[in-house]
Amino acid sequence: QKEVEQNSGPLSVPxxxxxxxxxxxxxxxxQSFFWYRQYSGKSPELIMSIYSNGDKEDGRFTAQLNKASxxxxxxxxxxxxxxxxxxxxxxxxxxxxxxxxxxxxHLIIQP
Amino acid sequence: xxxxxxxxxxxxxxxxxxxxxxxxxxSGHDYLxxxxxxxxxxxxxxIYFNNNVPIDDSGMPEDRFSAKMPNASFSTLKIQPSEPxxxxxxxxxxxxxTTYNHQPQHFGDGTRLSIL
Numbered sequence: 001q002k003e004v005e006q007n008s009g010p011l012s013v014p015x016x017x018x019x020x021x022x023x024x025x026x027x028x029x030x031q032s033f034f035w036y037r038q039y040s041g042k043s044p045e046l047i048m049s050i051y052s053n054g055d056k057e058d059g060r061f062t063a064q065l066n067k068a069s070x071x072x073x074x075x076x077x078x079x080x081x082x083x084x085x086x087x088x089x090x091x092x093x094x095x096x097x098x099x100x101x102x103x104x105x106h107l108i109i110q111p
Numbered sequence: 112x113x114x115x116x117x118x119x120x121x122x123x124x125x126x127x128x129x130x131x132x133x134x135x136x137x138s139g140h141d142y143l144x145x146x147x148x149x150x151x152x153x154x155x156x157x158i159y160f161n162n163n164v165p166i167d168d169s170g171m172p173e174d175r176f177s178a179k180m181p182n183a184s185f186s187t188l189k190i191q192p193s194e195p196x197x198x199x200x201x202x203x204x205x206x207x208x209t210t211y212n213h214q215p216q217h218f219g220d221g222t223r224l225s226i227l
Binding site for chain 1: 167213
């Protein structure tokens with residue numbers, strides 16, 4: 001049974017600070033790692049993907065991957081109130097084509 | 112370009128009725144996925160298709176659920192008979208390739224299903 005674990009939160013961060021979201025996964029064969037943002041009542045929206053160990057930056061977002069530790073993280077710099085949402089970690093490529101999702105971390109950016 | 116299109120957006124029906132959810136994937140995408148989201152279980156993969164062929168339906172909860180993809184631009188998820196525990200948001204997603212090949216999945220707006 002493939003598992004993806006996230007702290008459900010809520011994680012409260014002051015506006016302008018760095019938000020750090022973490023995720024661990026069980027399947028060592030996983031190849032692809034995604035972060036989706038989901039606003040309440042909306043669909044998941046892809047914000048970052050990462051496939052190799054290390055960091056990947058895109059604007060205010062940085063994804064970090066450590067396959068040896070089976071750990072993925074997402075950093076959001078200069079957090080804005082509009083970043084308040086649930087962030088879903090998704091893992092795939094370990095022998096099947098579907099994604100396994102964590103239950104998400106609820107992030108609140110306090111103005 | 113149009114994204115993944117799902118219909119209806121909301122469905123309220125009584126227990127025992129047949130429910131049909133519809134999805135149009137992004138043009139050119141070879142993979143189509145059906146997910147279900149609940150508060151208790153999060154987002155779960157139900158079934159996925161590659162080039163209109165069902166590949167893995169191990170996530171389909173029971174025989175009351177069935178899915179078809181008659182052509183590259185249309186898929187249905189059917190529940191018959193429906194039960195209150197089927198109440199959830201059902202998402203359709205599509206992708207250009209597999210997650211093994213690093214292809215992301217793009218989600219539709221979902222169908223919020225309520226079974227009374």
